Amino acid sequence: MLPSDHFVRFYNEVFKFLDERGDLPNYYRAISRDQEAHCLNLFREKGLQGVYEYYQKIRLEENCDMDLRMLKNPDRLVLFMRKCPSLGKVVDNDAGPCPKYCLHCPGWTIPLYQKAGLADEYNLVALDDPRCVETIYAPGANRPSRVFMAPIDDEGNVVGPETRFPKLSM
Amino acid sequence: MLRYQESNELHRDFHGSTNLAIHYLAENYGVEAAKGVLRKTGREVYKSIHDKLAAGDDSELVEHLSWFANREGARYRMEVAPGEVVFEMLECPAIHHMRRLGIAPDELTCLQTSEINAGMCEGTPWESSLEILGEGHCIQRFKKVRGQRSEKVKV
Numbered sequence: 318m319l320p321s322d323h324f325v326r327f328y329n330e331v332f333k334f335l336d337e338r339g340d341l342p343n344y345y346r347a348i349s350r351d352q353e354a355h356c357l358n359l360f361r362e363k364g365l366q367g368v369y370e371y372y373q374k375i376r377l378e379e380n381c382d383m384d385l386r387m388l389k390n391p392d393r394l395v396l397f398m399r400k401c402p403s404l405g406k407v408v409d410n411d412a413g414p415c416p417k418y419c420l421h422c423p424g425w426t427i428p429l430y431q432k433a434g435l436a437d438e439y440n441l442v443a444l445d446d447p448r449c450v451e452t453i454y455a456p457g458a459n460r461p462s463r464v465f466m467a468p469i470d471d472e473g474n475v476v477g478p479e480t481r482f483p484k485l486s487m
Numbered sequence: 488m489l490r491y492q493e494s495n496e497l498h499r500d501f502h503g504s505t506n507l508a509i510h511y512l513a514e515n516y517g518v519e520a521a522k523g524v525l526r527k528t529g530r531e532v533y534k535s536i537h538d539k540l541a542a543g544d545d546s547e548l549v550e551h552l553s554w555f556a557n558r559e560g561a562r563y564r565m566e567v568a569p570g571e572v573v574f575e576m577l578e579c580p581a582i583h584h585m586r587r588l589g590i591a592p593d594e595l596t597c598l599q600t601s602e603i604n605a606g607m608c609e610g611t612p613w614e615s616s617l618e619i620l621g622e623g624h625c626i627q628r629f630k631k632v633r634g635q636r637s638e639k640v641k642v
Binding site: 318319320321322323324325326327328330331334338340343344347348351354355375377378379380409410411412 | 490491496499501502503505516520523524532533555558559576579580581584589599600
């Protein structure tokens with residue numbers, strides 16, 4: 318048995334293997350399809366509240382230092398990961414991190430959000446920074462999902478220019 | 488002393504994620520590729536255990552097996568003798584949780600055990616073996632083979 322505590326370090330090795338073969342986008346799609354069993358009905362039926370409930374569970378089980386805020390006008394959920402336990406373990410790892418490790422999160426979540434009618438603006442901040450900010454919009458917000466990197470302050474507010482991914486790897 | 492010693496909450500759904508990853512690798516690149524990634528995980532992620540085994544010290548392996556079996560609430564027995572560790576998993580928490588998720592274990596599931604154990608032993612005087620006795624029930628053996636080093640597999 319691989320301990321569930323150590324899954325992300327194995328995941329990291331899977332990403333290294335697939336990245337060498339240019340296959341990360343297909344794997345993200347496979348993860349996303351698999352996650353539909355856990356999340357899709359919840360997200361479709363409850364919208365942002367469903368996403369909030371899902372991440373409450375994740376916050377506890379994955380020991381995340383994370384803020385979740387429901388905001389109005391427009392309706393959105395802001396998820397500010399102050400310290401990602403997943404990237405934290407991958408960095409604290411004798412095998413070393415896959416430089417693209419963080420990309421898996423938007424890679425599997427955005428297709429799932431889109432199937433539930435939600436849109437996500439995903440600020441990865443930097444690929445070696447264990448912080449990120451997602452702004453997830455309710456159906457009808459008429460905003461395209463996108464992934465970018467931009468520096469943030471201690472509250473998760475963008476404080477510098479964005480770097481966009483020229484071609485999103487998913 | 489353990490290199491990794493988590494003590495906070497568990498996200499058991501990662502057992503399903505491990506199974507998905509093994510299946511993805513096996514279905515797209517072949518079973519040997521899946522084994523290769525798992526062996527590399529055993530050799531490099533668990534470098535500390537690997538390096539101690541290379542030096543003839545099984546203490547971290549023994550502590551690792553018991554720490555994480557206890558964390559996951561496993562029923563198990565372990566016997567440790569000079570040059571041999573026998574770990575019998577009586578009810579595997581990974582398979583138990585996969586069943587809860589509606590995932591049926593198959594012939595690929597236990598590669599995570601056989602190949603990670605093999606990776607920990609690669610290039611050391613130790614060898615591992617896995618005997619599956621039934622669903623969720625296995626015996627994992629680690630045996631020191633004097634003057635012999637297990638084969639190193641390159642990914």
